[in-house]
Structures are given as C-alpha cells and as structure tokens.
Amino acid sequence: MLVFFKQRLAFLAMPKTGSTAYESALAPYADLALTNPPALKHAPVYRYNRFIRPLYKNVCDVELELIAVMRDPTDWLGSWYRYRRRPSMKGHPNATSGISFDDFVRAYCKGTRPPFADVGSQAKFLKSQSNGTAVSHLFSYENQPRLKNFLTRKLGIQFELEIENASPRMTLELSPETRKLFRRKCAVEFDLYDSIPI
DSSP, X not given: OEEETTXXXXXXXXXXTTHHHHHHHHGGGOSEEOOSSHHHHTOOHXXXXXXXXXXXXXXXXXXXXXXXXXXXXXXXXXXXXXXXXSGGGTTOTTOOTTSOHHHHHHHHTXXXXXXXXXXXXXXXXXXXXXXXXXXXXXXXTTOXXXXXXXXXXXHTOOOOOOOOSOOOOOOOOOOHHHHHHHHHHTHHHHHHHHTSOO
C-alpha cells in the first residue's frame, strides 16, 4: 500500500495485479509505503478502514481516496496458479504442481477450498464498508495506460514501470463446463470487473 498525503490518495495493492511494479516506481514519492509484511502490503479495503484510515482521520482530519487495480477473474486465478507452480513451492500444501488449471478453478469454486486454491477474492478485497469507506477509482489490470495516466496526472510525476514478481508463463485452458461453473459461482467477481470503466 502506498499513501500520498498531499494528493489525499491511498493505492491499495491487490495481489497479482502488478502492485510490486507500481510500488517500486512510486514508493520514492509516497509519504507512507507499507511493503511488508504481506498482510499490510496487501491490505484490503476492510483492513485499510480498520487500521490505516483512523490514522489519517483522527490525527489529520482527512479522508483519503482509495485506488485499486482488479484483474480479469480468470486471468487472476491463472496468475495464482502459475505462481504456485514455481519450483520453490514443491512439497508445499499450496503448490499447484501436478494439478491442472481446470481442477484448480474447480477447487476454487468449492465452498471450502483446499489450501492450493485458497487465494482469496478480489471482490472481497475491494468490498465497500458500512461507514462508506470504498474504492474511489478502480482500474483494470488489462488497461495499464488508463491507470498510469491517472497516476501521472494525480501525482504530477512521470514514471516508468519494470516487470517484477511475474508468474511463470504458460498456456492455461479451461473446459467450457468449468468456465461456466466459475462464472456462476463467482458472478460477483465478474460483475465487478465488468463494471470498471474502459
């Protein structure tokens, strides 16, 4: 998470959406850069609301606008799947080696997910809170120019991005039945993603 106090902006770091690349490029300009541990770096709206928002509201009497990035739900799961197949994960209960992507997505759709498919939810990460705390500006991972242009204007800086922490590349396929199941079971994810301005 990055906070830019003068601009009244907090950039939430959704996992698997390029947050590390933005962190590297923008941390030198931020007033607060929460980069570790992962529970703080990747604090969702509800955690921001509980712990970070009160700091600025109670001490500085300001509300920050929240921005975040969301990835196409299937691609987001694909990134997690590929990330958990890396050699260093071998033997770990979260590893996806030996599991097809189709089986991974089917496991994600279960009520109780096995450890290898328990990767959270983008919709839950972004869920607005009862006190009104919500993401003000939501960007799609697939439209990087829109996000970069927004940040350039809002922060008044030029910056370049490097590819960091990328999951290994591989071709992933889903059966039509699994794709349909995923869309049905996780409709809120797709509805939210489809609502993002182009």
